Amino acid sequence: MPDPILEASALTKHFGALRAVHLSLAVEPGELRCLIGPNGAGKSTFFRILTGGMRPSSGTVRFRGRDITGWPAFRIARLGISIKFQVASVLEELSVYQNLHLAAEFRFGDREGRRRAAEMLEVVGLQERADHPATWLSHGEKQWLEIGMASVGQPSLILLDEPTAGMTVEEVKKTVRLLKRLNEMATVIVVEHDMNFIRMIARRVTVMHQGEVFAEGSMEEIEGNEGVRDIYLGKGAHYAIRR
Amino acid sequence: MRRTASPQVLSALLILLPLLAVPWAFRPYTANVLAVYMIYGLLAMSLGLIWGYAGIMSFGQTAFFGIGAYVYGAIGLNLIRTTHQTHAALVGGLVAASLLAAIVGYFMFFGRISDVYVSIITMALTLVLFAFAVSTGGDEWVIGVARFGGFNGMFGQGESSQNIANFQIPPVTLWLPGMAEPFEFKINRESAAGYYLVLGVCVGVYVLAQWLLRTRLGRVAIGIRENEARVASLGYDTRVYQLALFAIGGAIAGLAGMLFAAWGRFVNPDRFGLAFAASTVVYVLLGGRTTLLGGFVGAVIIGYLTSYLAEVAPFSATAADVGPWGAFVAEATRRIVREAPLLVQGAVLVGIVLLLEDGVTPPLFRLLQRYRRWAWWLLLPAVILYFGHRIACQQTDFCLF
Secondary structure: OOOOOEEEEEEEEEEOOEEEEEEEEEEOOOOEEEEEOOOOOOHHHHHHHHOOOOOOOEEEEEEOOEEOOOOOHHHHHHHOEEEEOOOOOOOOOOEHHHHHHHHHHHHHHHHHHHHHHHHHHHHOOOHHHOOOEHHHOOHHHHHHHHHHHHHOOOOOEEEEEOOOOOOOHHHHHHHHHHHHHHHHHOEEEEEOOOHHHHHHHOOEEEEEEOOEEEEEEOHHHHHHOHHHHHHHHOOOOHHHHHO | OOOOOOHHHHHHHHHHHHHHOHHHHOOHHHHHHHHHHHHHHHHHHHHHHHHHHOOOOOOOHHHHHHHHHHHHHHHHHHHHHHHOOOHHHHHHHHHHHHHHHHHHHHHHHHOOOOOHHHHHHHHHHHHHHHHHHHOOOOOOOEEOOEEOOHHHOOEEOOOOOOOHHHHOOOOOEEOOOOOOOOEEOOOOOOOOHHHHHHHHHHHHHHHHHHHHHHOHHHHHHHHHHHOHHHHHOOOOOHHHHHHHHHHHHHHHHHHHHHHHHHHHOOOOHHHHOHHHHHHHHHHHHHHOOOOHHHHHHHHHHHHHHHHHHHHHOOOOOOOOOOHHHHHHHHHHHHHHHHOHHHHHHHHHHHHHHHHOOOOOHHHHHHHHHHOHHHHHHHHHHHHHHHHHHHHHHHHOOOOOO
16 A cells, blocks of 8 residues: 555644544545535535644644645645635636636746646636636636646645536536546545535545544445435435435 | 737826926926825825735835935935935935835734734834824934934934025935036926926836736735635745735835925925825725726826815905804805815715725726727827917916916
């Protein structure tokens, strides 16, 4: 078994009396890991700790064996960890191209950044929107743009927080293709609610519940897990997952 | 791709060209007053740069303005009598203002202070400096021949005090090697050098700022304004970029302060005061903070117009025998009219903020963009006015401006 690219050990985060996160988790290089769980399971909090948006109450995060716990966001990003936030966070007043260029420029500089940005425009399929301000984009297009921004710097780990939120079925399919392409170059961790989407991409799924890892396994194992159905959908809601 | 002048450049030219000819067409008095509003415009531009582009709302740009003015004054007063130039004063004022901005900025941005707290801290900064400047009235507050003078403002002392000019802060005086006589900041019947110096500095700063916004520093700053967390997650240390832009803004404000001290040959604690700090913010709000020209336009056009109104307004109705009620009405009318500029200023501010939330310049730029073909014709009324005014003023002594 290879060394994990990302390893969270005994990571906890308290908000007053509420324990939002309390878990240990390891992700191997090249994985496409799905993180699911009901609202309030601590998925986004976990992501925020990983990317330096928040300090954990205790525990450590290791990236390629290096302790990055509590590092500021920009230093973590420089190691090659990038994130697409839960709420699509693009630079609204800048054009689509400028968004990608700013993201590429950090790693590759101005000139090479332009080329990479233009390439990424095609990968995410927003060529025709290149000169539009990002604020004109539809919700789905913003998601793609942010995924593009998160991956144009060629990070080795990409965290995607609800990449298909608000997307049509067609858009979800396109996102699946995009994700598989990204996974060829980087390890990807995806937080999602959309079970169909998970089914289309997942190899390994981690279920979170009340801040803890509740179950982990292949999609079949997870879908077959009685307890997961109960916590995730409430008792008696099996049909939704079987659909 | 066909290259055409962007609306920004076009409107900058449309503002610059009429300003260039002001000393030619109008009285020196107008050039003098316009110069000080251009200096305020420069200060407003420094706020527009950091507020509009980096989202740093500084309520205390006047702190850097005042420091620039005071340091220029203190060094200049000492230097002018022996060296007959003010080079070191110019450098000193600029360094002091940028240094102050860098230090304050360091504690703000590296202390993770943001949003409204930046406004509060910068406002506190300018008020602290105000209180400090006021308390420097005593005899111990002297640097060489420069007395700080507390409320009365800075002035010089010493034996060569027969001439009142020696009391005052010296004008910008450049005497570079090879120059037969020094360049001196003057705006009078003989020379408009000071006016063109101010205009030149404004143009220079504008061009420099436009260039800056196209560099990585500018792009990242705009990104931070849009979404700081996003930009940080791309790997940019946002604090460094904010600090750099804030220090540059402080330097520009300091530059404006030095020009102010050289223009009025005077500086007092009011330059640190709340009223001045607020008016700077108002200029930017009125002109529009999303464009670099906004603050400049706000200060020059709106500032100048209201001061012009203040001059025109007084009609002294002194009714002799109209009885107590008549006198009351006359007095009330007189007072209202006297306060008219303030009423106008208030109405303009409220109107613009309500109707055009982005200020005057963005919609103007959009109009220019749409009717670009005819944009140059806008200069025609100005040309007619200028020629007409020059002729009327010189031949018949009828001078409006």
